[in-house]
Amino acid sequence: MSFDAVVAGSGPNGLVAAVTLAAAGRRVLLLEAAEGFGGALRSAELTLPGRVHDVGAAVLAMALISPAYRDLGLTFADHPAPQAGDQSRQAGDRVQQTGDRDRAQQAGDRVQQTGERDRPADVVFAHPPVAAAHPLDDRPAVLVHRDAGRTAEGLGRDAAAWRASVGAAARAGGPLAETLLAPLGWPKAPLAAARFGVFGALPATVLGRTVFRTAEGRALLAGMAAHSVQDLRAPITSGYGMLLAASAHLVGWPLVRGGSQVLADALVARLRALGGEAVTGQRVRDVKELDAPIRILDVTPRQFLSMAELPPGYRDRLRRYRYGPGVFKLDWALDGPVPWRDPQVARAGTVHLGGTMEEIVLSEAEMAAGRHSPRPYVLLVQPYAADPTRGGHTLWAYCHVPNGSTVDMTAAVEAQIERFAPGFGDRVLARHTMTTADLERFNPNLVGGDIGGGAGSLGQFLRRPVWSPAPWRTPLPGVYLCSAATPPGGGTHGMGGYQAARLALREHP
Numbered sequence: 001m002s003f004d005a006v007v008a009g010s011g012p013n014g015l016v017a018a019v020t021l022a023a024a025g026r027r028v029l030l031l032e033a034a035e036g037f038g039g040a041l042r043s044a045e046l047t048l049p050g051r052v053h054d055v056g057a058a059v060l061a062m063a064l065i066s067p068a069y070r071d072l073g074l075t076f077a078d079h080p081a082p083q084a085g086d087q088s089r090q091a092g093d094r095v096q097q098t099g100d101r102d103r104a105q106q107a108g109d110r111v112q113q114t115g116e117r118d119r120p121a122d123v124v125f126a127h128p129p130v131a132a133a134h135p136l137d138d139r140p141a142v143l144v145h146r147d148a149g150r151t152a153e154g155l156g157r158d159a160a161a162w163r164a165s166v167g168a169a170a171r172a173g174g175p176l177a178e179t180l181l182a183p184l185g186w187p188k189a190p191l192a193a194a195r196f197g198v199f200g201a202l203p204a205t206v207l208g209r210t211v212f213r214t215a216e217g218r219a220l221l222a223g224m225a226a227h228s229v230q231d232l233r234a235p236i237t238s239g240y241g242m243l244l245a246a247s248a249h250l251v252g253w254p255l256v257r258g259g260s261q262v263l264a265d266a267l268v269a270r271l272r273a274l275g276g277e278a279v280t281g282q283r284v285r286d287v288k289e290l291d292a293p294i295r296i297l298d299v300t301p302r303q304f305l306s307m308a309e310l311p312p313g314y315r316d317r318l319r320r321y322r323y324g325p326g327v328f329k330l331d332w333a334l335d336g337p338v339p340w341r342d343p344q345v346a347r348a349g350t351v352h353l354g355g356t357m358e359e360i361v362l363s364e365a366e367m368a369a370g371r372h373s374p375r376p377y378v379l380l381v382q383p384y385a386a387d388p389t390r391g392g393h394t395l396w397a398y399c400h401v402p403n404g405s406t407v408d409m410t411a412a413v414e415a416q417i418e419r420f421a422p423g424f425g426d427r428v429l430a431r432h433t434m435t436t437a438d439l440e441r442f443n444p445n446l447v448g449g450d451i452g453g454g455a456g457s458l459g460q461f462l463r464r465p466v467w468s469p470a471p472w473r474t475p476l477p478g479v480y481l482c483s484a485a486t487p488p489g490g491g492t493h494g495m496g497g498y499q500a501a502r503l504a505l506r507e508h509p
């Protein structure tokens with residue numbers, strides 16, 4: 001059978017590209033090198049039988065906020081966290097068509113489609129009672145709630161700083177998020193984007209020291225900005241932190257009920273329902289193997305360089321592309337919840353460990369300089385706070401390490417957890433660790449353990465992977481890149497795939 005389009009790689013970008021093409025009536029073949037679909041969306045029994053762990057992405061705010069999933073025909077449901085005294089919110093999952101989500105986001109509410117209730121949703125987003133917590137040594141943890149006002153109130157003297165930075169981004173809502181996720185297009189919300197840029201362009205250290213005044217506010221900002229996997233003294237690290245924090249207010253920081261794999265499987269099922277084919281265990285080694293007018297590659301520049309003969313100018317530009325630091329990933333099976341010193345932390349889906357802003361800045365600077373921090377910033381997710389279907393208390397975490405690091409960071413990461421949860425070690429039934437090399441073996445797009453498909457510096461925010469109004473297009477006719485190495489970069493938003501597929505559809509009518 002002949003195909004109109006072949007997509008290589010089934011991360012969120014490859015999957016969104018494939019479904020977008022199939023939904024436009026094209027005959028699509030999706031080839032995945034691994035034995036399972038999903039790339040960094042995969043889930044697996046990494047520790048004990050029956051324990052479901054997200055190997056890669058766990059908190060999928062970026063999928064909910066992204067316009068890419070809008071027209072794919074999937075149904076999403078929100079499973080809100082039970083709140084004390086709020087019976088209505090426990091009533092069950094609220095189903096919504098992905099096409100209506102943007103409207104819902106803008107209204108600051110979640111829609112429920114009439115008549116959709118009886119149909120099980122393709123993907124249920126499970127919300128923890130608290131989006132994120134940031135424990136501190138000598139005082140209560142700082143909490144990020146779905147509600148921006150409540151979060152600001154908890155910051156005391158920094159309430160106004162939170163409202164002016166993150167709160168303003170959240171109030172600008174879907175149009176601002178859409179602008180930031182499609183950075184090379186004309187902004188949908190130019191005023192909000194300009195306002196966001198005033199703070200967002202700054203290094204997190206500058207925003208933290210000039211606008212925020214309390215240890216709590218500064219620590220919270222640093223913990224958010226550190227998701228950028230950069231030295232926090234670098235430009236635009238504030239922007240990463242503000243966008244992420246604003247997404248907690250806009251759509252929450254949910255996990256997928258049953259594991260992130262459920263979203264990948266739903267996309268594959270949708271592709272097949274649209275007549276597409278999807279095959280695992282098929283590594284594409286040369287673009288010449290792909291026989292179709294449209295060929296979309298969910299790979300990063302280093303892989304692309306080995307897969308194609310490219311014109312020298314473009315080849316040299318790809319060679320200048322830089323990968324960012326890597327991560328050391330841990331998963332645990334526990335016999336109960338983490339015994340946090342501050343019990344409020346138990347209600348959070350995501351926990352930022354690392355203490356004060358100064359400590360986090362130091363640990364990220366060490367990592368950026370090629371060293372291993374003895375007290376690393378740790379990003380931790382407790383799925384059981386939102387999703388009881390993971391086979392028990394499972395725990396997920398990573399810390400940042402230099403690209404290609406071979407150091408086992410288990411002791412340093414567990415020491416950071418013990419610091420805020422004494423007795424944690426007694427809860428561990430089994431653990432699974434992945435060095436940067438293990439991650440790259442699992443998924444070749446995680447070059448040197450870089451989970452963002454390339455450094456997220458200002459330069460590569462603009463030049464991803466090359467400077468171009470259409471960076472998804474390559475000089476090879478009909479060949480497009482769609483991975484996290486294309487705008488807008490890392491995350492489960494699927495926007496690289498969406499943009500590449502739409503460009504291909506326009507250029508191959």
Ligand SMILES: Cc1cc2nc3c(=O)[nH]c(=O)nc-3n(C[C@H](O)[C@H](O)[C@H](O)COP(=O)(O)OP(=O)(O)OC[C@H]3O[C@@H](n4cnc5c(N)ncnc54)[C@H](O)[C@@H]3O)c2cc1C
Pocket residue numbers: 008009010011012013014015031032033034037038039040041055056057058059060061062063282283284285298299303327329398442443444445446451452453482483484485489490491492493496
């Ligand atoms: C440990 C970890 C934690 C993360 N946490 C989060 C999070 O909580 N929230 C969030 O939003 N994001 C998170 N991310 C980032 C996010 O998952 C990635 O940015 C995103 O998955 C990138 O999508 P992608 O489609 O570009 O590539 P990937 O998801 O990396 O998938 C690429 C796929 O292409 C396949 N492939 C590669 N080369 C070939 C080839 N030659 N032929 C065929 N197939 C090929 C690979 O096997 C893989 O399946 C995390 C990532 C990791 C690794």
